[in-house]
Amino acid sequence: MYNRILIATDGTELSDKAVHAGLDLAALCGASVIALKVVSHYPRSYLEGSDLLDLKEAKRIEEQWTAQAEGLLNGIKAFGHERKVNVTTEVVHSDLVAESIVDTAKKRECDLIVMASHGRKGLQRLLLGSETQHVLTHSHLPVLVLR
Known part of the structure; x- marks a missing residue:
């Protein structure tokens, strides 16, 4: 299958x-199975929600992640x-989690994506977004979502 x-x-x-x-x-x-973890980049400006760190410290944090x-x-x-x-x-190092999941599945010629959904609703979903929803919307592959 x-x-x-x-x-x-x-x-x-x-x-x-x-x-x-x-x-x-x-x-x-x-x-x-391809097991995937998307690691975001450390925010580098106040606009991205971070205190300013020097590049060495930001790099150290990203290496730790x-x-x-x-x-x-x-x-x-x-x-x-x-x-x-x-x-x-x-x-994968990217701030675009859902896109990275879909792209990796395509690149690795997968025929199914399995992921969890946190089941956020209402305002919390609006504010936090839903990577799972984004994958469901943009993937041309079947997606199995578990809650």
Whole structure:
């Protein structure tokens, strides 16, 4: 049914449920998995919502976020190994999370995207946005959303 599944994670508890469900589905289908974590750039101006830091400090913080993402993805790879699922990992650096998910799925020739939705509603959804909604709107691939 599916040959290559992209599982997008942000490291939250809800996202972990989507990761496990995606790995279970991959095991059932005999599919391989691309585990993806999008790491935002550190804001570099007051307009982006940050105190001004020198470039060295901003780079150090971004490297720390990247290391945390790699640790998270290595854990997913280990879960996949337990389920006999081939998992490759990818960290993408971008402030455009949904676009990065859709682009990576296309680039890696995936046939399904698995991700979580935090289920925000009303004003909270309007203010915070919804990366999942954006992926659903812009992806030409099937998207499995777990809550």
